[in-house]
Amino acid sequence: MNKYLLIAGTLCLVLGLFHLILGEILIFKNKKEHKKIIPTIVTCCIKERHLRIIWVxxxxxxxxxxxxxVLLIKIGTMQTEWRADLMQFIMTSITITMLCSSLLVFIATKGKHLGWVVLLIIGILTLLGI
Structure with a gap:
């Protein structure tokens, strides 16, 4: 069992859950009509269709x-080895994705959104797990 990948995968699941819940509470809550799932209440500079695609x-x-x-957890808990070149490609792709995502969130929010820290940790753990 690869503990780095198991922790990184778990952090991905937790981050996704927090992202979803906090987005609904902090961003989309006041943009929905009563008993509607998809937000449709727009502000002056955005159209309803744009709000809908942002929500999606x-x-x-x-x-x-x-x-x-789920991929990281599965790979981290595998008892048998898969093709080494395929695993290397998948793990490298995930590592680069997480590190680039961390950098983008850091730059876009000037470091004020803590998501960049979690993405960076996931990227580092995935790199250690390769």
Missing amino acids: SWYLVSVFGWCIG
Whole structure:
């Protein structure tokens, strides 16, 4: 069992869950009409269709994070070895994705959004697990 990948995968799942919940509470809560799932209340500078795609994109980030988390956990708990070159490619791809994501969030939020720290930790743990 690879503890680095297991922790990184678990962090992906937790980060995706927090991302989804906090987004609903902090961003989309006041943008929904009573008993509607998808936000439709727009402000002066955004159209309803744009708000809808932002909402969907918000959820996709969490879903993709969960997918990566499940992959990391599966790879980290495997008892048998898969093809080494395939595993190397997958792990390198995930590592680069997490490190680049961390950098993007850091730059875009000037370091004020703590998501960059978790993404960086996931990237480092994945790198250690290779």
